[in-house]
């Protein structure tokens with residue numbers, strides 16, 4: 202009984218650890234607060250998605266990333282396959298050596314690969330007296346090459362694990378039956394590794410999409426999804442980042458469910474073969490279609506959410522609160538009003554470390570909520586009060602007092 | 609069309625290890641020829657030489673009189689049935705069988721027709737659309753044979769194709785293979801470590817041990833007149849006695865031998881064996897007869913009687929500890945001698961053979 206409880210508790214913790222951040226991030230995408238946070242909850246909104254779609258820089262970066270991902274897939278898949286084929290063909294001693302060489306790019310830090318790609322092609326370009334508008338200085342070209350160096354090693358690992366299950370006597374049998382080596386490769390080996398080509402391509406694409414370390418050097422003057430995101434984080438984030446997360450999680454879930462449907466179908470092949478309804482139902486196509494329709498409905502529904510009324514009200518409340526502060530005398534003695542005593546009732550006390558407090562209060566409307574009774578140490582007090590007074594009940598120790606107030 | 613296969617002093621070395629040592633023999637066109645030997649003796653290696661997956665380190669391989677060096681497996685008139693069958697798992701039965709035609713550019717319709725014909729031949733009509741792994745072991749076997757026949761080879765090479773089957777099916781497939789061979793009239797080169805298989809099916813058998821070919825002869829000769837101690841002990845059951853030549857072989861081909869267990873017997877022996885030379889004497893269990901009038905006599909004590917359906921085996925021990933085995937047809941009636949009884953055994957000189965000692969002969 203107790204063991205069960207412990208296991209359950211452990212599992213709960215484990216999943217909370219795994220998915221907690223994701224869940225919170227998804228939640229923040231629908232909060233109208235100007236910084237990604239759940240509490241205090243202001244208004245349910247889908248505006249951040251609109252904001253995202255209007256972000257040209259991000260969209261350009263995304264487009265570039267897709268292009269680079271495609272290029273990486275096209276180049277690294279055949280290289281990985283060739284390397285895996287070679288490894289499966291040579292003797293044991295040579296194999297160990299070659300394997301180490303092929304795998305080395307994975308072990309080299311991405312930063313090093315990025316830098317060395319950049320420098321190498323710069324030297325080559327320099328030696329050839331090539332101008333800056335040539336391939337040697339092209340962000341796409343360099344990024345694809347840089348990423349391929351280690352992503353093709355990932356592809357190789359995928360192919361290798363598939364090839365290990367290949368029975369080499371099948372190729373011999375094909376040769377013995379009169380097939381040329383090319384025919385044996387195309388008709389016997391290639392169909393066998395075909396499923397791995399799909400997995401290797403997906404893996405390569407995802408690895409390319411999410412790469413930052415190498416890309417940030419090789420991309421030169423272009424931008425990719427990750428480099429745009431990184432610069433966004435540097436210059437201040439808003440919940441449209443969470444909106445990206447929601448979209449990515451959604452797409453991943455859809456792909457995973459469709460794939461799972463396909464898997465289940467092969468696993469249950471015998472049992473559902475005789476049942477036409479089940480057979481259609483279990484087909485990945487309808488499952489995928491259903492998911493796409495669901496996603497479409499969600500997008501349509503989301504686009505109709507109008508949170509402006511609610512937001513206006515929140516803004517109004519903030520104004521009112523501010524007024525109240527402005528008229529009240531500036532508190533000078535710390536003791537009475539320190540941590541807490543929620544002044545205006547109700548709202549959850551923000552944790553002192555709540556990163557939400559870092560939000561640039563610039564435009565007032567999204568400044569730290571008035572409801573948050575800041576603890577004396579709340580970094581939120583650092584927020585530049587911009588156009589309006591910081592609402593934090595300042596304690597003498599509150600660094601908030603340092604904020605450039607506008608009064 | 610049948611072609612003869614010639615192995616001319618073929619030696620195959622893997623590093624320091626000699627897998628095939630100076631194999632020299634000719635296999636006639638249309639013959640059913642078997643290589644028989646224990647696991648690891650080099651049978652598969654010889655077959656891989658013939659089919660072109662392995663070049664001999666020394667010596668030549670000739671097919672139809674033509675030197676095969678440098679000619680790839682896809683250009684040789686051979687088809688190999690692999691030890692593990694090597695059916696293509698992603699193809700249907702018919703696609704497997706038609707694969708040799710596909711790679712030769714034969715049209716789809718013609719391929720299907722040939723596949724159906726061959727399915728008929730292997731008694732699997734109408735099963736062409738099945739998946740390969742939906743077949744039973746024996747059916748897979750037959751599909752592998754059909755696929756090899758689709759190549760229209762001059763020589764069919766079979767690498768222990770029946771080893772994975774159960775006894776009943778194996779016996780059935782033996783007759784079937786032999787029938788197919790008669791029907792299509794090809795040269796069959798068959799590999800097995802099962803002597804029953806080799807003896808029942810083959811025109812001739814080559815017995816191998818540790819890469820060396822010990823004897824090439826028809827099954828009866830291999831059984832009745834083994835050339836070496838290894839052949840004598842590997843093919844069939846045999847009683848072995850250590851001994852020494854007392855009088856070398858005369859014109860009738862028999863010599864006198866003093867056995868270690870204290871008897872002097874007259875047995876067949878090669879004329880080259882001189883007086884005083886150490887030999888091993890082999891007597892088949894069915895040649896030893898309790899009582900009787902045969903001139904060679906031994907005494908031993910009965911330890912155990914084993915019944916095996918049609919046969920009955922007496923396990924005895926001679927005075928010096930040598931174990932003996934006597935096989936009799938089980939006539940049902942008499943119970944035979946009781947346990948621990950001393951038994952007199954006799955055997956005819958024609959049914960015993962003295963050979964130079966071989967460490968490969970299994971004692972007992």
Ligand SMILES: Nc1ncnc2c1ncn2[C@@H]1O[C@H](COP(=O)(O)OP(=O)(O)OP(=O)(O)O)[C@@H](O)[C@H]1O
Nearest residue numbers: 622625627645646647648649650651652653654801
């Ligand atoms: N490619 C190779 N490299 C090194 N040694 C090999 C190679 N192929 C075979 N051998 C060795 O040669 C010997 C004979 O092998 P072979 O496969 O011919 O045996 P076999 O008679 O077919 O045995 P089995 O009945 O078990 O199939 C074995 O000791 C094996 O280890």
Ligand SMILES: [Mg+2]
Nearest residue numbers: 651652691767
């Ligand atoms: Mg073998």
